[in-house]
Amino acid sequence: xxxxxxxxxxxxxxxxxxxxNMNLDxxxxxxxxxxxxxxxxxxxxxxxxxGLEKPTAGQIFIDGRDVASxxxxxxxxxxxxxxxxLYPRYTVRENLEFPLKSPIRRVEPAxxxxxxxxxxxxxxxxxxxxxxxxxxxxxxxxxVSIGRAIVRKPRVFLMDEPLSALxxxxxxxxxxxxxxxxxxxxATFLFVTHDQIEAMSMGDxxxxxxxxxxVQTGTPHExxxxxxxxxxxxxxxxxxxxLIDGTIAGGEAxxxxxxxxxxxxxxxxxxxxxxxxxGIRPEDLQLESGGAGKATVHDVxxxxxxxxxxxxxxxxxxxxxVPAQAVLRIEEKVRFSxxxxxxxxxxxRTGVSLRHAS
Amino acid sequence: MAAVxxxxxxxxNRVAITAVLVITLIFLAPIYWITSTAFKPxxxxxxxxxxxxxxxxxxxFVKLFTxxxxxxxxxxPEEYSAAPWWERMVFDGGEKIVRSGRGEVQPxxxxxxxxxxxxxxxxxxxxxxxMGTFTAYGFSRFKVKGEADLLFFIxxxxxxxxxxxxxxxxxxxxxxxxxxxHWGLIILxxxxxxxxxxxxxxxxxxxxxxxxxxxxxxxxxxRMQAFFKIVIPEAATGIAATAVFCFITAWNEYAFALIxxxxxxxxxxxxxxxxxxxxxxxxxxxxxxTFLFLLPVxxxxxxxxxxxxxxxxxxxxxx
Numbered sequence: 001x002x003x004x005x006x007x008x009x010x011x012x013x014x015x016x017x018x019x020x021n022m023n024l025d026x027x028x029x030x031x032x033x034x035x036x037x038x039x040x041x042x043x044x045x046x047x048x049x050x051g052l053e054k055p056t057a058g059q060i061f062i063d064g065r066d067v068a069s070x071x072x073x074x075x076x077x078x079x080x081x082x083x084x085x086l087y088p089r090y091t092v093r094e095n096l097e098f099p100l101k102s103p104i105r106r107v108e109p110a111x112x113x114x115x116x117x118x119x120x121x122x123x124x125x126x127x128x129x130x131x132x133x134x135x136x137x138x139x140x141x142x143x144v145s146i147g148r149a150i151v152r153k154p155r156v157f158l159m160d161e162p163l164s165a166l167x168x169x170x171x172x173x174x175x176x177x178x179x180x181x182x183x184x185x186x187a188t189f190l191f192v193t194h195d196q197i198e199a200m201s202m203g204d205x206x207x208x209x210x211x212x213x214x215v216q217t218g219t220p221h222e223x224x225x226x227x228x229x230x231x232x233x234x235x236x237x238x239x240x241x242x243l244i245d246g247t248i249a250g251g252e253a254x255x256x257x258x259x260x261x262x263x264x265x266x267x268x269x270x271x272x273x274x275x276x277x278x279g280i281r282p283e284d285l286q287l288e289s290g291g292a293g294k295a296t297v298h299d300v301x302x303x304x305x306x307x308x309x310x311x312x313x314x315x316x317x318x319x320x321x322v323p324a325q326a327v328l329r330i331e332e333k334v335r336f337s338x339x340x341x342x343x344x345x346x347x348x349r350t351g352v353s354l355r356h357a358s
Numbered sequence: 359m360a361a362v363x364x365x366x367x368x369x370x371n372r373v374a375i376t377a378v379l380v381i382t383l384i385f386l387a388p389i390y391w392i393t394s395t396a397f398k399p400x401x402x403x404x405x406x407x408x409x410x411x412x413x414x415x416x417x418x419f420v421k422l423f424t425x426x427x428x429x430x431x432x433x434x435p436e437e438y439s440a441a442p443w444w445e446r447m448v449f450d451g452g453e454k455i456v457r458s459g460r461g462e463v464q465p466x467x468x469x470x471x472x473x474x475x476x477x478x479x480x481x482x483x484x485x486x487x488x489m490g491t492f493t494a495y496g497f498s499r500f501k502v503k504g505e506a507d508l509l510f511f512i513x514x515x516x517x518x519x520x521x522x523x524x525x526x527x528x529x530x531x532x533x534x535x536x537x538x539x540h541w542g543l544i545i546l547x548x549x550x551x552x553x554x555x556x557x558x559x560x561x562x563x564x565x566x567x568x569x570x571x572x573x574x575x576x577x578x579x580x581r582m583q584a585f586f587k588i589v590i591p592e593a594a595t596g597i598a599a600t601a602v603f604c605f606i607t608a609w610n611e612y613a614f615a616l617i618x619x620x621x622x623x624x625x626x627x628x629x630x631x632x633x634x635x636x637x638x639x640x641x642x643x644x645x646x647x648t649f650l651f652l653l654p655v656x657x658x659x660x661x662x663x664x665x666x667x668x669x670x671x672x673x674x675x676x677x
Contacts, residue, residue, distance in 0.1 A: 050572075050576050051575075051576075052572050052575065052576070071575070071580075072572075072575040072576045073575060073576070073577075073578045073579060073580065075576075076578075077576060078576065078577075079572070079573060079576045081569055081573070083569075084567040084569040084570060084573075085569065085573060087570060087573070087574075087588060088570070088592065089591055089592070098574070098577055099577035099578055102577055102578030102579055103578075103579075103583070104578045105578055148577070152577070152578075
C-alpha cells in the first residue's frame with residue numbers, strides 16, 4: 001500500500017500537451033477517481049504512474065521515493081484496463097498466475113496456487129479457472145483482470161475505465177464489488193473514468209481533469225456542492241448544474257432572460273452590474289405557484305423516484321427535479337423559485353467560482 | 359444473414375462453386391501431370407495426348423537415385439535374370455546402372471543436392487523470419503527516427519529484378535570465397551526475403567494490441583520476456599505465413615543457385631534440368647526429381663495450414 005504524489009507533471013506528445021503542470025496527492029488507502037472526458041489526460045496520468053511513459057517534466061513519488069528511474073516492473077503497481085486486459089491463449093488460471101510467475105517475484109508454486117485460489121474465491125470465478133479467456137463474458141473478463149491485479153498484492157491499483165465496456169446492470173454490480181474490495185484490502189486505488197456517476201459513487205476523492213489540467217480535487221461532496229468553475233459544475237451531476245447568465249441588482253438575481261429571483265449577496269463581493277453565472281442544482285429549483293420565475297414546461301422525464309422537468313425561459317432551458325407524483329403537462333405555464341443558499345456564483349467571463357476566486 | 363436463401367442467391371452460389379471447381383482443376387492439372395509422369399514408363403512420358411491410365415512404375419525413381427550408362431546392346435538373358443528387380447527396370451529403358459570397382463551401385467547427385475536445398479532454404483527462412491520479426495517489432499512498437507524512410511529503404515531492395523545484380527554478386531562472392539558454399543546462398547536468400555519478412559511481420563505485429571505487453575511489463579516482466587511470452591505466441595499466425603513464403607522463395611530460387619554454385623552447395627533446382635543433357639532426355643526422371651522436390655513445400659504448408667488460414671485473412675484476426 002502506498003502514497004502517491006505527482007509534482008508538476010507535464011507530458012507532451014509532440015506538439016500536443018496531454019498534461020499540464022499536474023499536482024496530485026493520493027493518500028495511502030484512498031480510492032481516488034480521476035474524472036474527465038476522452039483526451040483529458042486520464043489515461044496518460046495512469047501510464048505515467050505505471051512507468052509506461054516518461055513525463056516531459058515533473059516528478060512522481062511512490063511512498064516518498066522518486067521513481068523516475070524505475071521501470072514498470074519495479075514500481076509494483078497493478079493495471080486494469082478497459083479491454084485487451086487479459087492474455088489471450090491463456091486460461092483464467094494461467095492469467096492469474098502470470099504476475100506471480102514473474103522472474104522478479106519468485107513465488108513458491110504452492111503459494112501461487114493458494115493465492116490464485118483465494119482470489120478466485122473472493123471474485124467468485126472459481127468455476128472459470130480452467131477456461132480460456134476468449135470464452136468468457138465481458139463481466140467475467142473484467143473480474144479476472146481485477147483478480148490478476150489483486151493476486152499480486154501491489155502497492156497501488158491503477159484502473160483505466162475498467163467498467164466502461166460492460167452493460168449497465170453489470171457495471172453497477174461490479175462498482176459495488178470493486179468498492180467493497182478496496183475497503184477490504186485497504187488498498188490505494190487510482191480509478192479513471194469519464195462517468196461522473198461512477199466517480200461520485202466510488203471515490204473517496206475525485207480529481208476533475210479538463211484538457212490536461214487538473215481543475216479541482218476534493219471529496220465528492222465538495223465537488224458536487226462547491227464546484228470550482230462552470231466546467232466542473234457542468235460535468236458532475238445528472239442532470240448537471242443549471243448555469244444561468246445574469247447580474248445582481250438590488251438584492252435580486254436578474255437573469256438575462258428577464259426573470260428575477262431573490263438572492264442575498266452573502267459573499268461581500270462587489271457584484272452589482274457585473275456579468276455573472278448563477279449555478280443551481282436541479283434539486284434546488286422548486287416549482288411553486290408563488291415563485292418569482294416564469295417558465296413553460298418543455299419536456300418531462302420520468303425517472304421513477306423523481307421527474308426531471310425541462311423548463312423554457314425565453315431562449316434558455318433549465319432543469320428542475322420534482323417529486324414523481326407531480327402532474328405536469330407539456331407547454332403548461334409554471335412558476336418556480338430556488339433555494340438562494342445553494343446558488344453558486346461564477347464569473348461569466350472566466351467561469352471561475354467567486355467563492356474560490358477570492 | 360439468415361439460413362434462408364433466395365433463389366437467386368442459390369443460383370449465384372452454384373455458379374461460385376462451379377467456378378471454384380474449375381479453377382482448382384486448372385491449378386491441379388500441372389501437378390497431376392508431373393506426378394503421373396514421375397510414375398510412367400519412359401515410352402509413355404511424351405505421348406500426345408498424355409496417357410491418363412497406365413501401370414505405375416518406380417523406375418524413374420531408381421534412375422533418379424543412381425548413375426547409369428547407355429547400353430549399346432541388349433543385356434543377355436543371364437545378365438537379365440541375375441540382376442535385382444530394380445536393375446531390370448533400368449535395362450528395359452536401355453540403360454545400365456554404373457558400379458564402382460567393388461561392385462557398389464554408384465548413387466546419383468540428387469540426394470546431396472536435395473539436402474543442400476533443405477539446408478539453404480531452412481536456414482535462410484529461420485534467419486529471415488527471425489530478423490524480420492525483431493525488426494518489425496521495433497518499427498511497430500517504438501518511435502524510430504525516419505521510420506517511413508527506413509521502411510521504404512527496406513522495401514526498395516525489392517524494386518529491382520534480382521538477376522540484375524547477379525554478375526556483380528558473382529564477382530564479389532568469388533573475391534570473398536563464398537562461391538559454391540551453403541553460407542553464400544543462405545546470405546543471399548536471407549537478404550532477398552528479409553524485406554518482405556519485415557513488411558509482412560510489421561502488419562501482423564501492428565494488429566496485436568500493445569496493451570498485452572504493457573500488462574506484462576506492469577506484471578513484472580522485462581520487454582524481452584514480454585516479447586517472447588506474449589508477442590511471439592500472438593504473432594504465430596503471421597510468423598507461419600511469412601515462413602512459408604520465405605521458404606518457397608528460397609526453395610524455388612533458380613537463377614542465383616545456377617550462377618553461384620556448381621557442385622558442393624548446388625541446390626536441387628539447377629540440378630534437375632541438368633539431367634536432361636545426359637543421353638536422350640528422360641522426362642520421367644526429371645518428373646520424379648520434380649515430384650520429390652515438391653514434397654517439402656507441400657508438407658511444410660500442410661503442417662502450418664491452420665495458421666495459414668488465419669494468416670491469409672490478414673487483419674481480420676480476432677476483434
